[in-house]
Amino acid sequence: MPELPEVETVRRQLAAALPGRTVVDVDVRLARTVQNATPEELAAFVRGRAFAGVGRRGKYLLLPLQPRREGGAGDEPEQLVVHLRMTGRLTVAGAREAADPYTRVVFVLDDGRELRFADVRTFGTIHLCGPGRPAPRGLQELGPEPLDDAFTPDVLAAALRGRRAPVKAVLLDQRCVAGVGNIYADEALFAAGIHPGRAAASLTAEETALLHAALRQVLEKAIAFGGTTIRDYVNGNGAPGGFQRCLQVYGRAGEPCPHCGEPIARLRLAGRGTHFCPRCQR
């Protein structure tokens, strides 16, 4: 499931391939993937324009387009906002290279390559953003980037304050911290020694600091490994990640805890499979 490290890995690769490339044509094979525009509107929006860069906010990929003419100050940047959800893949490949059978949208580029959006389960989305076309609500309400300097232990403490929901549920709330999903919530809570079911507001300042540090370390290490591939995730070049080898608890129910040997337990929290060590995490 693409979370922050996976999306960041994709971003870095697309950033090496897309900027300056002009979109020659668009092929929308599944119309509802493009959430707020018709295929014709999308084509009119991007055809003949070049990508200006590749950004990321949380799990959202931001693909700004070069303005058609000098835009007035204050204009919202025109960009495509892509969310991979669970099984989405955004890759750049030569036009003659074999395509994923679940390809939903293809952007034909001016250098003989294509930007391809594929998605087995069709949850992934593309939004067209600009003047009169606001960003999706989830992006507008997104919390701080966990790897930014501005994300301090105090910022995390403020997000947890007053929340009686399980701390894992709050970590999954994108308004609390951007980009944390099921895998890295479990891994960070394990690294911090905190039980995922603890009420968020019950964490001490010390525990909050541990969780803050654990979140950053887990996310940074996962980026260094190119993300986690359980089944579907591939990076911008179509290759899997490597962090699945580093997972301590996620997907390891019944296996011994790497710290104490106690079998990893599994429960359902916030509607998600949750993995933790009953002895190490209190």
Next chain:
DNA sequence: ATAGCGCCCTGGTGGC
């Protein structure tokens, strides 16, 4: 305002 749940969707898996 917050917490919790069902829904979307399809392929893979495990049980019989």
Next chain:
DNA sequence: TGCCACCAGGGCGCTA
């Protein structure tokens, strides 16, 4: 071997 119920889950919309 075949069938089928079940599971995976991010974000959203709904309810209490």
